[in-house]
Amino acid sequence: MTSQNLTNISEIGEFNLINRLTKNVHIQHSETLKGIGDDAAVVNYGNKKQVITTDLLVEGIHFNLSYTPLKHLGYKAVAVNLSDVYAMNAIPLHITVSIAVSSRFTVEALDELYDGIKAACKKYKVDLIGGDTTSSIKGLVISITAIGIVPESGYVLRSGAKENNLICLSGNVGAAYMGLQLLEREKAIFEQNPEAQPQLHGYDYILQRQLKPEPRADLIEFLYSNNIVPTAMIDVSDGLSSEILHICQNSNTGCEIYEDRIPIAEETASMAYELNMEPLLAALNGGEDYELLFTINIADYEKIKDSKLFSIIGNITSAEKGTYIVDKNDNVIPLNSTGYQAFNN
Amino acid sequence: MTSQNLTNISEIGEFNLINRLTKNVHIQHSETLKGIGDDAAVVNYGNKKQVITTDLLVEGIHFNLSYTPLKHLGYKAVAVNLSDVYAMNAIPLHITVSIAVSSRFTVEALDELYDGIKAACKKYKVDLIGGDTTSSIKGLVISITAIGIVPESGYVLRSGAKENNLICLSGNVGAAYMGLQLLEREKAIFEQNPEAQPQLHGYDYILQRQLKPEPRADLIEFLYSNNIVPTAMIDVSDGLSSEILHICQNSNTGCEIYEDRIPIAEETASMAYELNMEPLLAALNGGEDYELLFTINIADYEKIKDSKLFSIIGNITSAEKGTYIVDKNDNVIPLNSTGYQAFNN
Numbered sequence: 001m002t003s004q005n006l007t008n009i010s011e012i013g014e015f016n017l018i019n020r021l022t023k024n025v026h027i028q029h030s031e032t033l034k035g036i037g038d039d040a041a042v043v044n045y046g047n048k049k050q051v052i053t054t055d056l057l058v059e060g061i062h063f064n065l066s067y068t069p070l071k072h073l074g075y076k077a078v079a080v081n082l083s084d085v086y087a088m089n090a091i092p093l094h095i096t097v098s099i100a101v102s103s104r105f106t107v108e109a110l111d112e113l114y115d116g117i118k119a120a121c122k123k124y125k126v127d128l129i130g131g132d133t134t135s136s137i138k139g140l141v142i143s144i145t146a147i148g149i150v151p152e153s154g155y156v157l158r159s160g161a162k163e164n165n166l167i168c169l170s171g172n173v174g175a176a177y178m179g180l181q182l183l184e185r186e187k188a189i190f191e192q193n194p195e196a197q198p199q200l201h202g203y204d205y206i207l208q209r210q211l212k213p214e215p216r217a218d219l220i221e222f223l224y225s226n227n228i229v230p231t232a233m234i235d236v237s238d239g240l241s242s243e244i245l246h247i248c249q250n251s252n253t254g255c256e257i258y259e260d261r262i263p264i265a266e267e268t269a270s271m272a273y274e275l276n277m278e279p280l281l282a283a284l285n286g287g288e289d290y291e292l293l294f295t296i297n298i299a300d301y302e303k304i305k306d307s308k309l310f311s312i313i314g315n316i317t318s319a320e321k322g323t324y325i326v327d328k329n330d331n332v333i334p335l336n337s338t339g340y341q342a343f344n345n
Numbered sequence: 346m347t348s349q350n351l352t353n354i355s356e357i358g359e360f361n362l363i364n365r366l367t368k369n370v371h372i373q374h375s376e377t378l379k380g381i382g383d384d385a386a387v388v389n390y391g392n393k394k395q396v397i398t399t400d401l402l403v404e405g406i407h408f409n410l411s412y413t414p415l416k417h418l419g420y421k422a423v424a425v426n427l428s429d430v431y432a433m434n435a436i437p438l439h440i441t442v443s444i445a446v447s448s449r450f451t452v453e454a455l456d457e458l459y460d461g462i463k464a465a466c467k468k469y470k471v472d473l474i475g476g477d478t479t480s481s482i483k484g485l486v487i488s489i490t491a492i493g494i495v496p497e498s499g500y501v502l503r504s505g506a507k508e509n510n511l512i513c514l515s516g517n518v519g520a521a522y523m524g525l526q527l528l529e530r531e532k533a534i535f536e537q538n539p540e541a542q543p544q545l546h547g548y549d550y551i552l553q554r555q556l557k558p559e560p561r562a563d564l565i566e567f568l569y570s571n572n573i574v575p576t577a578m579i580d581v582s583d584g585l586s587s588e589i590l591h592i593c594q595n596s597n598t599g600c601e602i603y604e605d606r607i608p609i610a611e612e613t614a615s616m617a618y619e620l621n622m623e624p625l626l627a628a629l630n631g632g633e634d635y636e637l638l639f640t641i642n643i644a645d646y647e648k649i650k651d652s653k654l655f656s657i658i659g660n661i662t663s664a665e666k667g668t669y670i671v672d673k674n675d676n677v678i679p680l681n682s683t684g685y686q687a688f689n690n
Binding site for chain 1: 376381466
């Protein structure tokens, strides 16, 4: 498609593209505490620190309206942004929502979308304060910016993990990915035979995880009330293995993850077996879980050991030791990122 | 296209759609000083007030890449957001930039776009602190959120105009619209005859106003240094007549505008005559000028009368008197909004 001197976006990948486009960005204000490169930016206006994060969701890339109800989509679009705010150890207070829609959408369809947006705002106590509404040539685009407040205990970056820290993960992983596989299977069946009824019974949990994820506000509250400040934190949007590697790369550490500690829900495993997939791969590489992955000082262990909100899945090592997963037979396997990258499509 | 019970977006228009979608939005936080309904939202984090504004720009709706250089587009995308911050009487400090691009764009094309974004950030001393980069099915989408700081003298809404206030307008209007008409004319000629060379000579000013508008930071600095706080302010993005009506409706006032006071650049008028258009109509209804329209107390007249940055174009009256323009022959003509509305396309 391109001449000798020009580069296709797909040749360099999403992360390299972002690095290239933002490499000469100079910070000019002392109010900017953290710019590009974490779940959110951190700014300091007066005596309160804030985090700011933004996401752009495009029909056909990030969501498929043939099986995504618009109300769920609105809810999820807000939820994924709030997840980034929580991943900074902050509390979301404000969002803006912009949409571009083609003329195929009715006003009633947009009512549905906004019902979901407002439901998420209500549940997570966030004020919708602005946005932009415009037309598109084709399809639906949603852009959300979320702003949150940093507590007295401070914000948490990806880069603070230290040797011997415990690696913790809220909830379980792989469920959203298996929910997506189920929806894709039923869509393919329906396309071959429009009379077919979707077989979704018994899979409520993984469908909910895909269609209506909940950001982990409860975990942040638990950490606050137990006076625990993680040393590093990230939300699991692109797949657990990819997020672990982000923490290790940004913190300049290695890690040791125990396969048998990775939390996988029963429904996730049974759907995986039904589709002849290995549940562990869904757990490591499936995206959109919106759980929180964080590291804590081992001194905090006593405070957390009885919590059911998260699991300890491994520990941080020195960078020289590398990034590894230890399987059930004590085999040590290098951990590689094969998580979702938007431009691999 | 829609059944009896469903409503096409085009049937209700952009402003009604926004009102409908946001009608049940409840503000839950005392930190939210102004939500939806002005150039930007105003929030109060700690001891500093901030304004937040966002725009979504879609290829084929808001820009045409056949005559818009990507570097200019990047610059303009930032500029239009900063204009909204200035329109609140605030100073922009931070932006986030998200883009969705199809595979037809090369990395080098995106370098151009970001060169323009960074140039605007440098000129207006704004830090680029985050964003999202993803693929699209078709075309380019740019979403920018700008955050600014409110000075001690306070922020300015659309709703504060009072009877007998002077109505002021920075710079001149209609130029960006005539620049667009010129570009569209040359595009049409080129499409009929690809050998034709574009005839853009002598029209630098109106082209610059369309392709690379500058937000009026200089006016805000003038107001600050002269201790003038406008009673109401808005930026001219959808056309002067539409913005005047926004101020009058939000402030519950009328207005009297003098046709011969409306500033129109010579190049704007000569392009209009060349295309057999009335310059006044371009000035009143053409969009994208990004000038500032504001109202001030008559007591501030002495401080401003020698400034070349803006013109006094009329005065605020009581709501009962209505909204009028007085033409050169002293005819009084009702002022109607026929400004740009995205869904009229």
